[in-house]
Amino acid sequence: MSHLPRQELRRGQIGLIRFVLAGTANNALVQAVGPLFLLSLGAAPFHLGILATFSQLDKIARLGGVQLLGRGFGKTRLMFWGRLLSIPATVLLVLVAIITHDHGHLAIWLAVAVIALRAALQQTGNAAWWPLIQDVTAGAGLGQFLTRMRVQQRLLELALPLAIGIYLADTPSPARFAPLFGGSILVLLLGAMCIRGVAELPSAHAEGSLTARMRQTLAMPAVARFCRYQLLRALFHSACFPFWVIALTERGLPVSQFVWMSSVLAGGQIVSLWFWGRVVDRHGYRPALLPCLSGLCMLSAAWFVLPTGGLGLLLWVGAVYLLWGILEAGVQMGQSRAMVDAVPTDLQAEGFAVIIFASAIGGGAGGLLGGFLFSAASTYRVAGLDGDILYLAIVQAGFCLPLLAGLNLGAPPTGNHHEKNASQAA
Structure with missing residues (x-):
C-alpha cells in the first residue's frame, strides 16, 4: 500500500481537523436544535421520530458519492461540493423559520423536508470522509x-451549546432559530x-457496477460482521436518544438547560478521549467498545429514579449525560x-459506504418505530411508572444486542492494518 509523504500526512490531518470543527459548528447550529425547532412549530413525538429517521436515511446518499468516486x-x-451545494437548502431553512407564523402541519413537514435535504447533500460528500482518514493516517497512529x-471537536461542543442555550432561552419562537440557521451558512463555507x-491517495479503479462492488465488499466476513453490529447499534440509539428531549422537558427541564446538556456530554468525552485513544492503539477495539456498551446497558436503570423538576432533575440529567459522554467516547x-481495520484499501469507498448504509437502515428503522412506540407508550402507566420512561429504559437496555454483535468483529484484512504491532501489543 502506498503512503502520502509525511508532510502531506500532517497537512492532511490538520485540514481534516479544521473541516470537522466547521462540521461540528454546523451540526450545533442546525441538526442539534432541529428537534427543538420542530417543537416550537408544535410538532408531536411522531414528527421527531420522522426527523430521526431521515437523519439516518440521509446517509444512503453516500452511495451517490461512492459512484462519483468510482x-x-x-x-x-x-466533500467540497457536498458542503457548497447544501447552502441553498440552508437558506430555505432560514426562510421557513422567518416566514412561519402559525404552527400548522405544513410548516412542520416543510422544516423536516428541508433539514433532510441539506443533510442528504452533505452526506453525498461525506462518502469520502473515512477514505480520507484512511489516507492521512496510513503509517501513523x-x-x-x-x-x-x-x-x-468536543471542546467546541462544550462551548457552543452553552451560548445557543442562553440565546434560545426557555420557550423560543420559530423565528428565534433563524440566526442560528444563518450562521450555519458561514461554517459550511468555512468547511468547504x-x-x-x-x-x-488516488481511489482504486472501479470495476463493474456499484451494486456488484458493494456485494463483493459485503461478502467479506469482517465487513459483514461490522455491518450487523452497526445496524443494531444505530437501531437502538435512534429508537431511544432522540426522545430524551420530550421526556425531560415534559418533566420540567427548561429548553435552555437541555441544550446545555450537549456541553456536559462533550465534557464527558473530553475527559476520557485520551484514555480511549491509547487503549485502542495499544490493545485494539475490544477493551474500549465492549465495556462501554455494557455501561450504556446498565445506565438504563437510571430512568427508574428520574425526578420531576427542580434541582434534582438537573443533577440527574447532568450526571447521566456526563456518564453517557464518557461511555460514548469509548x-x-x-x-x-474496528471499522478502519475491517475495510480493505482496494475497496475503500465501497467498504465504508456499505457500513454507513447498514447504519442508515438501522437508524432509520429505529427512529420510525421509536416515534410510534414512544407516542403509544406515553399514554400508559405500568406498575406506577410512566410508559414513556419505561420505554426509554427498555430500549436503552437493548444495547446488549450490539454488545453481543461486537464480541467478534474479526481480524483486519491482510495488509490493511496500519498499526498491527501497536494494536496487538499487550
Missing part, C-alpha cells in the same frame, strides 16, 4: 489522530475551504478502530 471524482472535491480531532488543501473510538 468514476474518478476526487475525494476532497466531493489512528487512535492518536482521532483523539486530537475529537478532543478539539478547509477541505480543499487535504492531500489524498464506543466511538473502539468502533472506529
Whole structure:
C-alpha cells in the first residue's frame, strides 16, 4: 500500500481537523436544535421520530458519492461540493423559520423536508470522509489522530451549546432559530475551504457496477460482521436518544438547560478521549467498545429514579449525560478502530459506504418505530411508572444486542492494518 509523504500526512490531518470543527459548528447550529425547532412549530413525538429517521436515511446518499468516486471524482472535491451545494437548502431553512407564523402541519413537514435535504447533500460528500482518514493516517497512529480531532471537536461542543442555550432561552419562537440557521451558512463555507488543501491517495479503479462492488465488499466476513453490529447499534440509539428531549422537558427541564446538556456530554468525552485513544492503539477495539456498551446497558436503570423538576432533575440529567459522554467516547473510538481495520484499501469507498448504509437502515428503522412506540407508550402507566420512561429504559437496555454483535468483529484484512504491532501489543 502506498503512503502520502509525511508532510502531506500532517497537512492532511490538520485540514481534516479544521473541516470537522466547521462540521461540528454546523451540526450545533442546525441538526442539534432541529428537534427543538420542530417543537416550537408544535410538532408531536411522531414528527421527531420522522426527523430521526431521515437523519439516518440521509446517509444512503453516500452511495451517490461512492459512484462519483468510482468514476474518478476526487475525494476532497466531493466533500467540497457536498458542503457548497447544501447552502441553498440552508437558506430555505432560514426562510421557513422567518416566514412561519402559525404552527400548522405544513410548516412542520416543510422544516423536516428541508433539514433532510441539506443533510442528504452533505452526506453525498461525506462518502469520502473515512477514505480520507484512511489516507492521512496510513503509517501513523489512528487512535492518536482521532483523539486530537475529537478532543478539539468536543471542546467546541462544550462551548457552543452553552451560548445557543442562553440565546434560545426557555420557550423560543420559530423565528428565534433563524440566526442560528444563518450562521450555519458561514461554517459550511468555512468547511468547504478547509477541505480543499487535504492531500489524498488516488481511489482504486472501479470495476463493474456499484451494486456488484458493494456485494463483493459485503461478502467479506469482517465487513459483514461490522455491518450487523452497526445496524443494531444505530437501531437502538435512534429508537431511544432522540426522545430524551420530550421526556425531560415534559418533566420540567427548561429548553435552555437541555441544550446545555450537549456541553456536559462533550465534557464527558473530553475527559476520557485520551484514555480511549491509547487503549485502542495499544490493545485494539475490544477493551474500549465492549465495556462501554455494557455501561450504556446498565445506565438504563437510571430512568427508574428520574425526578420531576427542580434541582434534582438537573443533577440527574447532568450526571447521566456526563456518564453517557464518557461511555460514548469509548464506543466511538473502539468502533472506529474496528471499522478502519475491517475495510480493505482496494475497496475503500465501497467498504465504508456499505457500513454507513447498514447504519442508515438501522437508524432509520429505529427512529420510525421509536416515534410510534414512544407516542403509544406515553399514554400508559405500568406498575406506577410512566410508559414513556419505561420505554426509554427498555430500549436503552437493548444495547446488549450490539454488545453481543461486537464480541467478534474479526481480524483486519491482510495488509490493511496500519498499526498491527501497536494494536496487538499487550
